[in-house]
Amino acid sequence: MTQQIPSTEPELACVRNFRDVGGLPTVDGRRVRQGVLFRSGHLAHATDEDAAFLSGLGLHTIFDFRNAADQRLEGPDVELPGVRNVNLPLSDPADGAEFWKMVRDGHVDQLRGILGDGKAAGRMIASYRTIVRDRTAEHARVLHSLAEDSLPALMHCAAGKDRAGLSVAVTLLAVGVERDAILGDYLESNALHRRYKVRRSSASGEAYSPEIMELLSPLFDARAEYLAAAFETVEEIWGGVDAYLEQGLGLSPETRERLRERLLD
Secondary structure: OOOOOOOOOOOOOOOOOOEEOOOOEEOOOOEEOOOOEEEEOOOOOOOHHHHHHHHOOOOOEEEEOOOHHHHHHHOOOOOOOOOEEEEOOOOOOOOOHHHHHHHHHOOHHHHHHHHOOOHHHHHHHHHHHHHHHHOHHHHHHHHHHHHHOOOOEEEEOOOOOOHHHHHHHHHHHHOOEOHHHHHHHHHHHHOOOOOOOOOOOOOOOHHHOHHHHHHHHHHHOOOHHHHHHHHHHHHHHHOOHHHHHHHHOOOOHHHHHHHHHHHEO
């Protein structure tokens, strides 16, 4: 029997990778509340029907982690009445105009040189480490906002996989969600109906050959090793999650408790 997508996770026409993070279990037996924290890819191409659905969620804040290059490429988010939009650019795993040009236009020999022999996955791992290490101010702002007045909230980047995925993971860590559950939610971005569609300049079959798609796949996959690298960075720099949240993100025990009260059943 084909599994049905829950009603809170419609296959929106032009918004990829949307889902409610509700229902995930915490280490102390609670669960993330339904209808308070959502994640997705960008909203720039949302149809009127997509926008109507999103408006019906009662969102307070949309956190957009795209950078200026993303927004030039895809466009700004559609505006939803009464919703606050907060743009907090985070590092892009494939940052750099020249790199993206190669992804779009490069021949197989060029792509082998920049992505082959584990280079693509290595780039992703390095980027996840960089976001955790260098973007503490942005993650601190998100978590303090959620503890104060920003729920229900939607977090997104371009594909809703890396920058949004890490930001959701940090939020879930802060309220004590089980690591396996955080990983499971992260890996949901690999589902066929959620995945970012690879676009290349040429529509020819050669541009999308099996070898080229294999070379590109690490950039568009959600992989356990990427999230593991982020968690390892927390351990290496701060010695553990509690110290990361307190020292790295400036979350007091009181703020963490407010987060739990607002996000958990």
